Amino acid sequence: MAGEQLNVSDQRLQQGEKRLNLIGRHAAILMQAYQTGVLDELSVNEGVLRNLLHARIIYQPESGQGYRLRAPVAQLIANLVVDERRRSIQADVADKLEAIRGQVDAFRKAQQRSDIYLAELKLQVIEERVHDLVAEFDEAIHSLWNRLNTDFGFAAHLDEKMAENQRAQNQIERLLEGLSMIDYDECIALADGHVKLRHLLVVQLQRRTSLQRASMLEIQHRMIELMSRFREQQSRSLLVGNMAQFLRQHPELKVSDYTEQSQVPTLFNQARAIRAAAHADVQSSGGQRETLAALHDALQQTRHLRNEKATLRESAQAVEQFGDAILETQQRQLKHDVDQFFIDVAQSQQPQSALDYLIKHELQWHGEIWLFQVLSEYQTLARNVQAQLPLQRQERPVSTTNNVQIIEDLVVTPPKRVA
DSSP states (O other): OHHHHHHHHHHHHHHHHHHHHHHHHTHHHHHHHHHHSSOOGGGSOHHHHHHHHHTTSEEOSSTTSOOEEOHHHHHHHHHHTTOTTTOOOOOSHHHHHHHHHHHHHHHHHHHHTTOHHHHHHHHHHHHHHHHHHHHHHHHHHHHHHHHHHTTTTTOSSHHHHHHHHHHHHHHHHHHHHHHHTOOHHHHHHHHTTOHHHHIIIIIIHHHHHHHHHHHHHHHHHHHHHHHHHHHHHHHHHHHHHHHHHHHHHOTTOOOOOGGGOSSOOTTTOOOOOOOOOOOOOTTOSTTHHHHHHHHHHHHHHHHHHHHHHHHHHHHHHHHHHHHHHHHHHHHHHHHHHHHHHHHHHHHSSSOEEHHHHHHHTTOOOOHHHHHHHHHHHHHHSOHHHHHHSOEEEEEEEEETTEEEEEEEEEEEOOOOOOO
């Protein structure tokens, strides 16, 4: 056991030396990435990038974006060069969230002072803090999976299994408590319409935490599955062990075939009696008249039920056809009214609003249905007709934080007439 601990310690020492040497060999490009915020991919080859990623020195926030220094590496450089603007120590989730709030506030102040360099720097720090926050949860979940596949999976006794299960459950509870501290309403308020901040604090953070919650749920399912499987194996092992102990205590016992015994012990006699199948004897001429009479009575009693079902089915089909006919008539009338609207616009001298036309002519259509039909019919017109009848949409956003546009009205301009 002591030898194994020494081997693990030696492996960690070797791994640490390799990664420190890797940082030393590429110190220039790493310092350049610290200054600019993004690693220059053209200055390194794919092998170096792969080694830096594997050593957890750099990371790629999203597919297609540039590579950046991980927060611990950036903090190490900040501490070494005494860069107070970027040096900080985080203790837990609450501290990290508070640091993100502070950096967002500093970013807003830098924007107000029009300090573009400081604003970009603060935005980079916010991105590092968000990635560091979710990375800690990722590392904890990865540790849980390793625990399930090592300590939990190879426990020798049920007590050890239950103790390991309790430790894993406590860790999951702590992680869930940490995730519950993230208030997405507050994140939306912090973003305040800024596209980059909204992507970091709302979209990316919520997507990653949702995946982490799903991973922890899968871990809990896996723990329950392993515990039930372990209990089943324990019961089998206990049965075999007790049987072996009983045979050692009674060496003269000879096990016979229980199927040849007339008196089977209750422990093994668990099968239920077979119930013989029963059916009507159609070959018997004596009961044939009674059978036919009973069948005739049953058919007479159920005839009205069959007639009612047929009547209901025909009525339902008639109602459905009538409803389809009404819808088809309404659709034709709606199309006719829209065509008449375009004809009136073409013959008029002033632009006309679709909703004003609807109210003026007292058409019995809902406003949204009318606008949708006008827009649909306009899109079916030929290009030269659309050029002569320009259509203008009057839109408004849903809210200050949502850029989805809602069409409030449609205005069609008549063609210009040559004097």
